[in-house]
Amino acid sequence: MTEWGPYDFRYPHIHLTDIKDSIYTFVVFGPAGSEWNIEQSRGFKSMSLQQGNYQDTLIAFRQLNTAEISINAVHKGSFFFDHTGNFIPANDSFKFTFKRLEPFENWITKCYPFDDHFPTENILQGKVDHLNLVQTYTSNRLHRDWWSLQYEKDGQKQKTNSFISVSQGEVEIEPGNYNLELYLSGRSRVYLNDRIVYDGSESEQSKPFLIPVELLHKNNKIVIVSANKAGIASIHCRLLLR
């Protein structure tokens, strides 16, 4: 799959198949009988191939001190149609890229049952000490879906559709300009380094959206407060290259 749907194996494409520790395995797909070569890469110490044929497996060894990884390659060989139906003639120097941002992140998400009232300003500021903490999750990426919040109380399984979640993340990345991709259900507010960067509700955003951000320091703090009533709830936040 690509962001535009199923990949049809006809145009050049670098596909990440596996990550094991710092070893990344890719397959370079493209029109049969043609070749590719790598012009530039970032975030890798070394690679098993610098050029090859399509369907070749490329193994790359990650350099751990950079968040951005990228591979820029050039196609050499037969004609093809790209993903928009554009005809690329044979031997045209067509460039294709793999890009991914992998900042060092640590997230802790805490959940509190909450009645059906609209969240107060205090709650949207993450002041939830008066609420009953029932569930805590830690992760190195923030992506979580709920089909109602389930927890245990006095040895009994409980579930509720109305709850507040407060996610706090430490994000380590090179200073620069990025996009913050968010997908949040319910009524939510997002703070980046104690500054509000999003304050809205699900009805305004039915799909993930981007907020351009400038990060001035290597260490950053993101806090997301979200109040949900519908049972089905999502929190998703990641930094993307701009």
Added chain:
Amino acid sequence: MRILKYLFILSGLPGFLAAQDRPFITLKSGMTIESGAFVNPREYLCHDSIWNTITITGENFTLDFSGATLWGAADTVSPDQYKGLAFIIKDAKNIRINNLRIHRFHTAIYIENSDGIYLNNCDFSYNYRPKLYSYREHEILSDWLSYHNNESQQWKSHGAAIYAKNLKNSTFESLRITGGFNGILLDKSNGNKVFNSAINFNSGVGIGLYRSSNNIIQHNRLDYNVRGVSHNFYRRGQDSAGVLMFEQCNKNTVAYNSITHSGDGIFLWAGQQTMDQGSGGSNENMFYANDCSYAPTNGIEVTFSKNYIIGNKLNKCIHGVWGGYSYGSLIAENQFYDNKVGIAIEHGFNNNLINNSFSNNEKAIRLWKNENTIDVPWNAFNMKNVKQNEVYSVWSNTFESDKIAIELLNGKNFDIQYNIFKKTPQILYTEKVNNCKLTFKQNITDSISEQSLSRSQKRKNTSIPEFISILDEQTKRLIPPKMVGDLMSAFQCIHGMAYLLSS
């Protein structure tokens, strides 16, 4: 012989002369075409200025576009920004359209209130497609599709290569639709044919039907109409499908298609009307000799309806067939290999599972019922239908190397006869079937033990399975593996024929 040759040449003359009468036209924004023509086969860059939809209407003519290509957007525009409708065909009858190419529009062709439209050798690839937000490690729920309601033509806003409403007796042949969202969407359209077309690598549905009946979908490539899949991370499908039939679609035939790697291969739902009123459904559709393998979810999903699933390949899916609330259906002569579950049916009744071949599935057949179904949204369907005697006939199937051949949970009436079990560690697994009528006889196996016919592991030691006592002598007899192999084909053949004759 020479006379025959001249006659053959002369027979083509009227058509040739008629073709010479057709004018040669160049397409213009917003024009209406009401008679036959050859179209200037150039590339029309419709995005260079304001482009209004071209209308085709009238009767009894042929439009040969000769390869004319309409581009709705520049190559710098991303696919989720494609806009506009290239052609509308309305109030038309017996019109033939050949050799047309339309790309980068929101919808290539919209057809309304028409009869006998013939689209041949056209390419409607690379039209609108929404961006997908799910990524390698996680799916994003906003990528899920919903085709459940089209009463107000909601599907039209999704974008498609062809959207047809009130279209009948029409034929779509040799079309190519790839790199888009939806291929062909038929709304209240009956008696149409789609064949010899390649509708693949789209991110929604290949062919979608809504309140559409008596259509034939045959000999098409409908592979990779899919989204929501990431190898080793998630296999959701997000309600994408090769063929989708929602809301009172009856007596359609889907045969001889390759529908591999699509979200569901075929996805059928009775419809909201059935959920609300308990009646109707998408019934008596025939799914014959399709390859619906490699679906990330279900090879064929059919729910709340009565259908015929015969001779299909359903391999390497999560469920070969998901048949929730199916009734009176025939699932026969299909091949199920390496699925999580071959046939999974919850709350079904009067279904016949005959002469199928199962191998290497985690569970070949799983039939079950939940105890409490009062609070479900489809309770109207339950109230009307579940009182019936829930008979399942599982006859003349072969099972080989499936971990569990047949799992029964909480049903009423199972008739399991004439099946062959080979290298199957557990032939029958049952739970909560104390009050059920279970007929298990005339089956053959290469090995049998109490373990292979055990009830739930939890209950095994508390009561002796009742059905052991109704096993007949023939079933209990150990038969050497070689003999089973020899018997298998003959056995299947005899009982398959017997079934067909009796029905």
